[in-house]
Amino acid sequence: MEDGKLSRWQMIAITVLRVAVGWHFLYEGIAKLSSPSWTAAGYLKQARGPFADLFKWLASQPNLLANADLITMWGLSLVGVLLILGLFTRLACLGGIGFIVLFYLANPPFVGYFYSIPTEGSYLIVNKNLVELCALVVILVTGSGRFAGLDVILHGLFGRRTPSR
Amino acid sequence: MAGDDEKVKKTPQTGAAGPRKLDRRDVLKGLSTVPALGLFGYAWHRQRQYQQARIEEAAAAPVAAGDVQEINVALLGAGAQGQVLTDAMLRIPGLRFRAVCDVWTEYNQKRVVNSLKKFKHEVNAYEDYREMLDKEKELDAVVIATPDFWHSQHTVDCLKAGKHVYCEKEMSNTLEGARAMVTAARDTGKRLQIGHQRRSNPRYLHSYEKLLGEAKLLGRIVTINGQWNRALTPDLGAPDRYAIPEARLKQYGFRDMHQFRNWRWFKGLGGGPIVDLGSHQIDIYSWFLGVNPSAVTARGGNLYHDPATHEWYDTVMTVYDYDTPVGPAMAYYQTQTTNGSQGYFENFMGDQGTLLISESDAHAAKVYRDPNAPAWDTWVQRGYITAPKVQEVKEKAEGVTDVRESVSPDEHKVPIVLRDPVHQPHLQNFFDAVRGKATLNCPSEEAYATAVAVLKVNEAIEAKTRLSFKPEDFTI
Numbered sequence: 001m002e003d004g005k006l007s008r009w010q011m012i013a014i015t016v017l018r019v020a021v022g023w024h025f026l027y028e029g030i031a032k033l034s035s036p037s038w039t040a041a042g043y044l045k046q047a048r049g050p051f052a053d054l055f056k057w058l059a060s061q062p063n064l065l066a067n068a069d070l071i072t073m074w075g076l077s078l079v080g081v082l083l084i085l086g087l088f089t090r091l092a093c094l095g096g097i098g099f100i101v102l103f104y105l106a107n108p109p110f111v112g113y114f115y116s117i118p119t120e121g122s123y124l125i126v127n128k129n130l131v132e133l134c135a136l137v138v139i140l141v142t143g144s145g146r147f148a149g150l151d152v153i154l155h156g157l158f159g160r161r162t163p164s165r
Numbered sequence: 166m167a168g169d170d171e172k173v174k175k176t177p178q179t180g181a182a183g184p185r186k187l188d189r190r191d192v193l194k195g196l197s198t199v200p201a202l203g204l205f206g207y208a209w210h211r212q213r214q215y216q217q218a219r220i221e222e223a224a225a226a227p228v229a230a231g232d233v234q235e236i237n238v239a240l241l242g243a244g245a246q247g248q249v250l251t252d253a254m255l256r257i258p259g260l261r262f263r264a265v266c267d268v269w270t271e272y273n274q275k276r277v278v279n280s281l282k283k284f285k286h287e288v289n290a291y292e293d294y295r296e297m298l299d300k301e302k303e304l305d306a307v308v309i310a311t312p313d314f315w316h317s318q319h320t321v322d323c324l325k326a327g328k329h330v331y332c333e334k335e336m337s338n339t340l341e342g343a344r345a346m347v348t349a350a351r352d353t354g355k356r357l358q359i360g361h362q363r364r365s366n367p368r369y370l371h372s373y374e375k376l377l378g379e380a381k382l383l384g385r386i387v388t389i390n391g392q393w394n395r396a397l398t399p400d401l402g403a404p405d406r407y408a409i410p411e412a413r414l415k416q417y418g419f420r421d422m423h424q425f426r427n428w429r430w431f432k433g434l435g436g437g438p439i440v441d442l443g444s445h446q447i448d449i450y451s452w453f454l455g456v457n458p459s460a461v462t463a464r465g466g467n468l469y470h471d472p473a474t475h476e477w478y479d480t481v482m483t484v485y486d487y488d489t490p491v492g493p494a495m496a497y498y499q500t501q502t503t504n505g506s507q508g509y510f511e512n513f514m515g516d517q518g519t520l521l522i523s524e525s526d527a528h529a530a531k532v533y534r535d536p537n538a539p540a541w542d543t544w545v546q547r548g549y550i551t552a553p554k555v556q557e558v559k560e561k562a563e564g565v566t567d568v569r570e571s572v573s574p575d576e577h578k579v580p581i582v583l584r585d586p587v588h589q590p591h592l593q594n595f596f597d598a599v600r601g602k603a604t605l606n607c608p609s610e611e612a613y614a615t616a617v618a619v620l621k622v623n624e625a626i627e628a629k630t631r632l633s634f635k636p637e638d639f640t641i
Binding site: 015018019022023026027030034036037059060061062063065066081084085086147148149150151152153154156157 | 186187191192194195196197198199201202205209248276279280283399402403404405406407
């Protein structure tokens with residue numbers, strides 16, 4: 001890296017990260033879509049922390065819950081596809097961050113909270129959700145889609161024509 | 166983000182020189198991660214194939230395909246329990262789903278039909294079970310998981326249409342209804358199994374046949390206690406867009422969508438937690454003791470819920486008397502629906518040992534040998550029970566051990582684990598019986614006796630007195 005610019009290998013590494021995060025999102029979405037009786041109700045009912053009441057309330061409203069289920073299943077899948085393809089990458093990052101913020105807040109590993117699930121791993125403040133969120137922030141700010149991804153083509157076709165430097 | 170844009174454009178790889186245009190490099194870079202999506206698709210496909218192969222393997226394993234007579238099955242009642250039974254049936258070889266019937270066509274019916282499609286069962290969907298019986302002539306068996314107050318009519322009509330029936334417990338919310346079912350099974354000669362699935366659970370069968378029957382580990386059983394503590398759960402709802410039109414709800418005996426979703430709490434529709442939950446376990450009391458109760462005392466009430474929205478008792482505590490061939494016994498049972506601590510189990514205490522057993526793996530099954538009982542070495546050697554867990558002798562940190570305290574009994578585990586869904590062995594037993602290769606583990610006469618014992622609890626609560634049973638109450 002020189003003068004704040006990212007080297008080719010650094011950009012490749014971030015692109016690999018983007019595809020990996022996208023893969024995870026896509027599979028989370030597809031796995032839910034292919035399970036006929038999946039619902040977020042269980043997760044929401046387990047909610048703890050400062051926003052627990054809000055999540056539990058959401059679980060108790062059948063209409064809202066049905067919408068939340070659909071948005072989660074399709075949203076995760078869509079974010080996953082976009083991240084893998086590098087299409088509308090920043091929008092996808094923001095969408096993904098939005099989902100993870102919600103998942104994180106539903107079960108935040110803050111001081112003093114103890115969980116029966118997840119049973120794997122040990123977390124304090126930082127959990128895997130937060131790490132994945134940070135990964136999305138990296139992808140967001142480095143414009144990985146315009147390095148390798150359909151955004152390159154989009155940008156080439158519709159991007160502002162700027163004088164060469 | 167403007168700064169970032171700049172950075173990206175500055176990197177030589179973006180090739181942004183002069184008026185922007187796409188060159189071959191850009192297109193290649195643009196498409197560079199598309200193969201990852203293809204790889205994902207491939208991996209996902211393989212994963213699906215693997216899951217499908219496992220299902221088919223499980224379905225084909227126990228018997229060679231040619232040996233098994235295929236049974237045409239319909240599901241009547243596609244709610245949560247219908248789904249559970251369907252999931253278990255999909256693991257049983259030689260079944261062909263032909264039809265699914267449910268009045269909630271907007272949701273439940275669709276869900277089960279779709280989940281069956283995934284397993285290559287093309288089924289016809291019905292709202293009216295009579296139409297299903299008229300049209301589906303090739304059906305051999307119907308599995309019924311409708312609300313309790315429909316069980317009798319559904320079962321009797323299916324039996325009379327020449328179908329074998331597996332009906333969920335409680336076999337009926339009324340004894341008249343239950344009697345009609347037993348009579349119809351006798352008249353038609355068709356198999357009728359009631360869904361007290363512990364009767365086919367290997368853990369319970371092992372305990373009944375080996376531990377109580379052959380080894381007589383408990384000696385004489387004098388007391389039983391059991392419970393099903395269930396945590397508070399919010400009422401079930403339904404999204405407005407899936408609501409059943411009012412006319413159809415009324416046609417099938419429901420006041421509104423709330424009552425349809427929460428029928429278990431309503432008088433005339435279900436029997437409340439003592440019937441939903443207690444029935445499974447009180448059934449085991451009589452089975453293990455070998456006799457039906459002689460009397461029942463019970464207290465119950467809406468201690469937590471509002472009786473206007475939850476008509477049946479949320480809390481019940483009951484005591485049964487039994488006159489067994491070897492002497493009297495008493496059995497306590499409680500169910501409450503506010504706190505799920507310690508879950509559900511049945512605990513049989515005899516003069517030589519104790520059996521703690523549960524369908525749940527949280528308790529599984531353990532036997533405790535009273536220090537005065539004969540040695541159990543033979544049974545450990547035969548593998549009926551595990552070697553005892555050594556009880557540590559603890560010096561009490563404070564105070565002096567009370568010499569009147571009994572010595573702790575040895576704890577042995579019952580080494581039987583059920584890896585399948587809990588309903589699978591019972592359904593398997595039913596289909597084996599349909600094929601003439603087994604006898605039913607819970608025929609309607611047995612379930613009727615349980616219904617007599619269990620439905621009497623609600624009566625005893627209202628009567629506020631001890632109610633007696635006559636032996637003829639349990640027979641038809």
